[in-house]
Amino acid sequence: MKNRVTAICLAVFFAVLLAAAAVRSRGSRAVMTRSRDAELTLIIDAGHGGADGGAVSPGGTVESEVNLAIAKKAEAVAAFLGIRAVMTRSSSDIAYSAKATTLRKMKAEDQKARLALITSTPNAVMLSVHQNTFPSPGPYGVQVLYAPTEGSEEWGKNMQLLFANALDVNNRRAAVLIPDSILLMNHIDCPALLVECGFLSNANDEKKLLDDAYRTKLAVILVAGFLREAPGLRAVREAQKG
Numbered sequence: 001m002k003n004r005v006t007a008i009c010l011a012v013f014f015a016v017l018l019a020a021a022a023v024r025s026r027g028s029r030a031v032m033t034r035s036r037d038a039e040l041t042l043i044i045d046a047g048h049g050g051a052d053g054g055a056v057s058p059g060g061t062v063e064s065e066v067n068l069a070i071a072k073k074a075e076a077v078a079a080f081l082g083i084r085a086v087m088t089r090s091s092s093d094i095a096y097s098a099k100a101t102t103l104r105k106m107k108a109e110d111q112k113a114r115l116a117l118i119t120s121t122p123n124a125v126m127l128s129v130h131q132n133t134f135p136s137p138g139p140y141g142v143q144v145l146y147a148p149t150e151g152s153e154e155w156g157k158n159m160q161l162l163f164a165n166a167l168d169v170n171n172r173r174a175a176v177l178i179p180d181s182i183l184l185m186n187h188i189d190c191p192a193l194l195v196e197c198g199f200l201s202n203a204n205d206e207k208k209l210l211d212d213a214y215r216t217k218l219a220v221i222l223v224a225g226f227l228r229e230a231p232g233l234r235a236v237r238e239a240q241k242g
């Protein structure tokens with residue numbers, strides 16, 4: 001209970017602070033006159049799910065569940081701040097068609113459904129939540145990967161910096177371009193980031209990722225990183241409309 005109260009206080013504190021900074025930086029007049037149609041929709045993608053658990057820690061922590069917990073918190077923070085947000089999944093289960101008879105087909109069908117949701121959402125930008133893993137236990141910390149779409153690189157670099165400043169000053173990682181092999185991130189046209197929130201292969205990261213207050217902190221930073229970048233992301237989406 002104490003943890004939950006602390007987490008909520010922390011979330012509200014961070015969110016209000018960063019929201020105030022973002023509003024100041026973009027100027028109140030622009031906000032007042034902007035039509036609701038130009039507003040961005042933040043798509044929060046909890047990586048994996050259903051038959052696809054993603055990475056698994058040596059202790060048995062399943063990535064898809066950690067992703068979902070953080071994504072749900074991000075959704076709650078976004079709602080608190082009045083940000084229009086959509087989840088690609090809200091539960092552990094995924095309903096597959098009868099045609100999806102193998103894990104590969106299930107994964108493909110799920111990715112296709114997420115892709116359809118993202119491409120059909122006006123003014124979408126996406127944050128995909130994942131956890132990392134490595135063959136040796138050493139590597140730890142947040143790693144931001146950006147899509148090869150307009151606006152993503154700058155957003156990714158700023159998001160990585162925000163994580164360093166707000167979560168771990170010793171994290172000197174730089175944001176990197178997503179590899180070609182990650183299908184979803186390479187088939188969208190909107191600004192998008194995939195944030196690996198930590199390494200399930202690192203015991204300390206795993207312990208933190210299982211902590212409710214830490215998950216809240218991650219979620220707040222994710223949404224704050226969106227909010228800070230929103231004016232630039234909105235300009236990218238407007239320009240794409242021609």
Ligand SMILES: [Zn+2]
Nearest residue numbers: 047054130131
């Ligand atoms: Zn993953």
